[in-house]
Amino acid sequence: MKQIVANQKVKIPEGLTVHVKSRLITVKGPRGVLKRNFKHLAVDIRMVNPRLLKVEKWFGSKKELAAVRTVCSHVENMIKGVTKGFQYKMRAVYAHFPINCVTTENNSVIEIRNFLGEKYIRRVKMATGVTVINSPKQKDELIIEGNSLEDVSRSAALIQQSTTVKNKDIRKFLDGQIKSYSGPVVAQIWFKVLQKSRNTLGILRDSASPYILYSFHVLDKPKKDAHVKCVLASKGAGPAISCLRKVREKRPRSLILLHHDNASPHTTNKTKSFLTSEREKLATYPAFRPDLKPCDFFILPKIKDLIRGLTSIGPEEALIAFDQHVQNMHSDQWFSCFQKWF
Numbered sequence: 090m091k092q093i094v095a096n097q098k099v100k101i102p103e104g105l106t107v108h109v110k111s112r113l114i115t116v117k118g119p120r121g122v123l124k125r126n127f128k129h130l131a132v133d134i135r136m137v138n139p140r141l142l143k144v145e146k147w148f149g150s151k152k153e154l155a156a157v158r159t160v161c162s163h164v165e166n167m168i169k170g171v172t173k174g175f176q177y178k179m180r181a182v183y184a185h186f187p188i189n190c191v192t193t194e195n196n197s198v199i200e201i202r203n204f205l206g207e208k209y210i211r212r213v214k215m216a217t218g219v220t221v222i223n224s225p226k227q228k229d230e231l232i233i234e235g236n237s238l239e240d241v242s243r244s245a246a247l248i249q250q251s252t253t254v255k256n257k258d259i260r261k262f263l264d265g266q267i268k269s270y271s272g273p274v275v276a277q278i279w280f281k282v283l284q285k286s287r288n289t290l291g292i293l294r295d296s297a298s299p300y301i302l303y304s305f306h307v308l309d310k311p312k313k314d315a316h317v318k319c320v321l322a323s324k325g326a327g328p329a330i331s332c333l334r335k336v337r338e339k340r341p342r343s344l345i346l347l348h349h350d351n352a353s354p355h356t357t358n359k360t361k362s363f364l365t366s367e368r369e370k371l372a373t374y375p376a377f378r379p380d381l382k383p384c385d386f387f388i389l390p391k392i393k394d395l396i397r398g399l400t401s402i403g404p405e406e407a408l409i410a411f412d413q414h415v416q417n418m419h420s421d422q423w424f425s426c427f428q429k430w431f
Contacts, residue, residue, distance in 0.1 A: 095154045096145040098137070105168060107142055109134050114142075114164060118171025121218070121236050125163055130156045169273060170236040177245040178270035181229040182263060188252075190231060196220040199231070204252055205264055211251045222247075230269070242271070268312035426427045 101107050106117040112127040112134050131153065133145040144160045146153055151243070181188040186206040192199050199221050201211040215221055219235035221244070231248070235241040246270060252265040373424065 091148050091150065092154060094145060094147050095149065095157050096143060097145075097157050097160050099142045099164050099168075101140045101142060102168065102172065102409040103140075105171065107136065107164075109136050109137075109142065111368050114167070116164070116167040116171050118168070120171045121173055122238055123170055125167060125168045127160055127163075132156055134160065153416065166238045170238060174234060174236055175241045175273060176230060176270070177231065177233040177241055177268060178224070179231045179245060179248060179266045180227075180269045181231070182265055183265055184262075184264060186264070188229065188264065188266075190223060190229075192221055192223065196222050199248065201248075201252060201266075205254070205262065213244075213251050215244045219244045231266070245271075391401045 104119065108115040108117075112130070112132070114125050114127065116123045131146070131149075133143075134149070135143055135145075137143050142164060144157050148158050149156075165185060172428070186203050188204055189202040190199055191202065197215050197220065199213050199215070201213070204211065215233070216235070217240065218237060219233060219240050221231055221233045224230035232250075233241055233245050235244070249266050249268070254262045254264065254284050287383065
């Protein structure tokens, strides 16, 4: 028995323009324009409104119904491409002969030299709209960026295939290019300038989970973010309570687990009794743990003295300068409560 109709919808974020005509989808965003043709699929694609795209399939078989989700996934990747972009990182692996990678023609062609000591120069041309550069921070690393996920991944595959070992035992000859990272471009460095205030939030480069969110100014209102949900109440607990009530409305039967830094205001009897009445449970952690209280780094007077005066540069440069000061500090300069995490 066939299913009568199957459909899925894709929400279009603000600031993007999506146009559909004869199953040809065009997505325009801050990073550029992407087009994709789905005329080979027997599905109906239409715009319900400027913020919603709908894909339908009537009386389809099992394989034909799977095409509905396929089209939606491609459109979502196009949306990510024109907003964030895609990035692949590849590392050159060698045992004896160092692999030399040189980019030419405005970073659209890469030349791979001295692979296994060979004199032959391997030239790989990137797809249209894809660039490749040598990483400024990591040795023997290539960074491939572009808006189209298919073009970026295909270009990375061409680089990897150009350095395959032939006529030798691949268990012994392990030289070549391997992929070390794939994802959006903003995963390498991310920062956000909050509107209606001078506050700046940021996550350091190559930070691992749990993410540490840094604030350059005191937040007077609760701010939410896709990576870290953080509430800093500088004038009482009003914003934090209102935020918890909103969570309670969405999950009335779930127990809220609050992580705190074991400071004295969080462990008083009055605080515990109030949270018990609101069906919240406390989970204590060592005092001033940095991944739970992002502003703890700014409590340290030594770091504050190092970053003081960096007001004439932008948010990205300030984040990089802060990262450098933190990495350059000697371990003896840290307080004893920070030594376990650094």
